[in-house]
Amino acid sequence: VTQNPDEADLFFVHYAPHRGDHTQDGHVVQKMLAESPYFNPDIPNHFFVHNLPWYNLWPAPPATHSLISISPERFNSKPMTHVTVPYSDDGWGTDLRTWGMEDIQHKKYLSCFVGSLSRVKPGQAQRRILREQFHACNQKGGKAGGVKEVLWSEFDKRTITYNYSEQMITLRQCRFCPVPLGDSASSKRLFDAIQADCIPVVTSDAFIFPYEDIIPYEDFLYVIPESEVAEKSFNFIDFLRSIPEEEEKQKRKRLREEKHHFIFNDPFIYPGDAMDLLMRELSLRAQLLRGRQRIIRQEAEKKKNKPQYQHQKNQQHQPQQPRHKKFFEILEEKRDKLVKHFEVGDG
Known part of the structure; x- marks a missing residue:
């Protein structure tokens, strides 16, 4: 700067x-x-x-x-x-960093969704599929003793203002958090899940991840193709149940190690946090910009020198000729015609 x-x-x-x-x-x-x-x-x-x-x-x-x-x-x-x-953490970044790891170990739900149906049709269709599977899981009894294994909390954004703090507390109690197809190519839900220590499961093909060249997302989240979610044979809950316990522990360990990349520590910048990575991205573009400006200058210089070089080349390989040779040739022909005309007249 x-x-x-x-x-x-x-x-x-x-x-x-x-x-x-x-x-x-x-x-x-x-x-x-x-x-x-x-x-x-x-x-x-x-x-x-x-x-x-x-x-x-x-x-x-x-x-x-x-x-x-x-x-x-x-x-x-x-x-x-x-x-x-990343989306800002709405002030939750500091609180989440103070949570003890042993406190997060005890998860109440296998998975949970807190939100509304998408405003676009593809997102609505996918969320309805997931909602049916979540409800069917609980209707079958969920965990032993009738305790819900999964949670689906849906509301209408147009009529209800949800409590963000309560949502984060709920996500904290979940092992896996679905990040379904929504209104755009990104979702604040992903970053909320990461901060709540809930392993994200993205079900959108076109999802845009911040700092993709720097952060190894495959180490701490899952991505399921949209076509697979739409298949009747696929069940989101069964997929989560099939994940080995050791694999889940490793994913959560990596999630905690990468969590700081998604936090803006306003007004400070710490190594590897969201603002630091943004500065790296801008620095990369500055380098590309300098390279592009150098190419533009070189091309301008070539255009400037090209006519002079071409003229010198022609002078070296061709005998010198009058600058307006064609004009003089035409003039000579006209002169010859006039001479012949007068010679004929005199005879």
């Missing part, structure tokens, strides 16, 4: 989108870019933090080519101009 803009590769667009109507946000950010003396429409050297759909921000899509977006959701389809980050 530098206070001298002439030394910077990237520039932060300091603007917070408004809640509610976002139609003017894109115009404001575009104006800020246009007023920046370091803005380059050909190179994305400005970055912007947001959590809004890309299409709500930009009335003119070409502007997105020159801006790096930072968001928990990948609304921008260009990977090199977007950095996916």
Whole structure:
């Protein structure tokens, strides 16, 4: 980080989108870019933090080519101009780090889901399948003594405001947490499960994980293809029951070791935390940006020197000729015709 803009590769667009109507946000950010003396429409050297759909921000899509977006959701389809980050932990990060590991060992449920049905049809269909399987499991008796083995707590977001603290306490009591297909390519549910020490089971093919090149997700979570979940022969509860105890312990151990990558320690930055990894991602883009600028300069230099080089090459391999030879040849032909004409007339 530098206070001298002439030394910077990237520039932060300091603007917070408004809640509610976002139609003017894109115009404001575009104006800020246009007023920046370091803005380059050909190179994305400005970055912007947001959590809004890309299409709500930009009335003119070409502007997105020159801006790096930072968001928990990948609304921008260009990977090199977007950095996916974890959702914030809503203040639970500190509390969860103080929980004793022996306290988390005792899990009440095999699995639990706390949330609502998705607003998009694919997500709704998958969640209904999982809901039926959760309910069928409990109707069969669940654990010995009639204790529920799994928990499905569903509510309507439009009419009910859920208690986030209670949700986290519930997730803490579960061994596995489904992260089903939802409204977008990411889900806050994944990060809540990680912080609650609940092994995530992702059932979305297009799920976007933050810092994928750095964090070994396969070490501490499961991913089940959407097509497999949709098969009648597949049962989510049976899949969880089939996981060996030793494998589950190893997954949870790795989850605890990687948990700090998903925590923003505002206002501090600790090695390996969410902000530190974001700085690494931006540093990578700065290196790529310098490389791209170098290529652009080299190509411009080649174009500048190419005509001169070509002219010198022609001079070396071809005899010198009048600059306007064709013009003089035409003039000579006309002169010859005139001479012949007058010679004929004189005869």
